[in-house]
Amino acid sequence: MDDTREPVPGARADVDADLFDYRSLLTDDERALLDRLRTWLRADLAPVADRQWAAAEFPHDLIAGFGALEVVGLPYDLPGTPTEGRLLSGFVSLEISRIDSSFASFYGVHSGLAMGSIYYCGSDEQRARWLPAMRRLEKVGAFGLTEPHGGSDVAGGLETTARRDGDDWVLDGAKRWIGNGTFADLIVIWARDVDDDSVKGFVVEKEMPGFSATKMEGKLALRAVQNADIVLDGVRVPEANRLAGANSFKDTNGVLRHTRGGVAWSSVGAMMAVYEVAVQYAADREQFGRPIGGFQLVQDLLARMLGNITASLGLAVRVAQLQDDGIFRDEQGALAKSFATSRLRETVAWARELLGGNGILLEYGVARYFNDAEALYSFEGTREINSLIVGRSITGLGAFT
Structure with a gap:
């Protein structure tokens, strides 16, 4: 069978998901x-x-x-x-x-x-x-923070340990959900110093004895991402591989503050993809003798999808501008991440609804994003944790425990 369908989401030249340019x-x-x-x-x-x-x-x-x-x-x-x-x-x-x-x-x-x-x-x-x-991507990196027993509470519950031994550090523990972990050359591992109880960062090289990474199986989102279960069994890391400026979880969080905005951008991209597919499908799919794009309920879904894209993109753009200006704050990234990923869940669900049964087939360009949205919604801080970051900035009171 000759399939001439354009394989790339958003193939229609007249679909513009960036309404405000x-x-x-x-x-x-x-x-x-x-x-x-x-x-x-x-x-x-x-x-x-x-x-x-x-x-x-x-x-x-x-x-x-x-x-x-x-x-x-x-x-x-x-x-x-x-x-x-x-x-x-x-x-x-x-x-x-x-x-x-x-x-x-x-x-x-x-x-x-x-x-x-x-x-x-x-x-x-x-x-x-x-x-x-x-x-240059001659070396691929990974980031090892999350642990089997520590996700949202990893700041206070980090179990991976670092012990100084002469000119080396000895790392013991486990990490979980580590993206790129199965094939990364350099893995940034966050561990708790047993002597002063502070969180420190180390660059572990994949060939170091005692380091092992096993691919996690059975994921239903971001399936192409090679998430790893990592075991650190007496891994000896030279002092030269200890990140000089990583001496507390505040330093770890400083990295996360810069990257949460990236999740908002990725969420907007995913929303744009399914919106563009939905617009094309609404034009091409005929029911009751005419394209479904001519029905009020379909147009309402498309308008709501575009609204989610536009609002989320506006937040992402402003976060980037604040970062470039050096006046960016934790709560701004947290709000952008939690809002955009929440709107992503809505948008992919509306796109799947608009496509009917075809929305669960990979070939129609929505099902993959429908599943992947669940991962974006959870990583780099759940909606609840990011809401508490914003709430603390509003009230001046921490409510994490």
């Missing part, structure tokens, strides 16, 4: 970079995204080509490479997620969490040692 805030050069990225995503990632998701496999063969686009680590001031603003890096996350939320998660973990930990908490020597290769 936030993209116009970028420079001509920045928009040109996004256009190059979009061309690569549609040509290389889109054709394999459904297949990789169904097989729960990551497209490792695409890493080199993606690295050549020079969109990794854009906000970081590194020698010999241009530094771009958070607004551009946000739009990069958006564009990737429009095609595949799993690949966007790979990008966010590597460029945001892993590189961000080294950039914000590392010494000059450590940044020079690791970040250039990570920016």
Whole structure:
């Protein structure tokens, strides 16, 4: 059977999910970079995204080509490479997620969490040692914070330990849900110092004895992301691999503060993807003798979807601007993340509703996002935890316990 259906979500040229034209805030050069990225995503990632998701496999063969686009680590001031603003890096996350939320998660973990930990908490020597290769994607990074018994309460319940032994540190413990963990070259591990009870950060290299990573099986969201169960059994890490500026959970949270906005951007990209599919489907699908796009209830769904996209994109854009201006606060990122991911859940559900039974088939471009939304809703702080961050800023009172 000859299937001539366009395999890329949002194929209709007249579908514009950026109603208020936030993209116009970028420079001509920045928009040109996004256009190059979009061309690569549609040509290389889109054709394999459904297949990789169904097989729960990551497209490792695409890493080199993606690295050549020079969109990794854009906000970081590194020698010999241009530094771009958070607004551009946000739009990069958006564009990737429009095609595949799993690949966007790979990008966010590597460029945001892993590189961000080294950039914000590392010494000059450590940044020079690791970040250039990570920016070129010659080295892939992961971020090890969450544990089998510690998610939302990991700040106070971190069980992984670090013990100083001469010129080395000995790490023992376990990490869970570690994106990129099965194949990352460098894994940032957060552990509690047994001597002073402070949280410290370490860059563990995958070949270090005692380190093991096992792929988690049975996930129903972000299936192409290779989440790992990590075991640290007496892993000896040299003092040179201890992040010099990571000496408390406040430093860990500083990294998370910078990356929560990225989840909002990815959520907007996923919403745009299903909205564009829904608009095309509404035009093409006929029932009762005419396109379903001519029915009031369908138009209402589309209008609500576009409203969620527009509101969430507005928050994401403003967060990026505040970050670039150096006046960004925890509660701003928390509100953007919790709001955008909540609206994502609504939007993918409305898209699935509009497509009827076809909404649960991978080939129609909604089912994958419908499942993936659940992961975006939960990671980088659940809605409840982010709400408490916002609530603390409103009242001045902590309500976490």
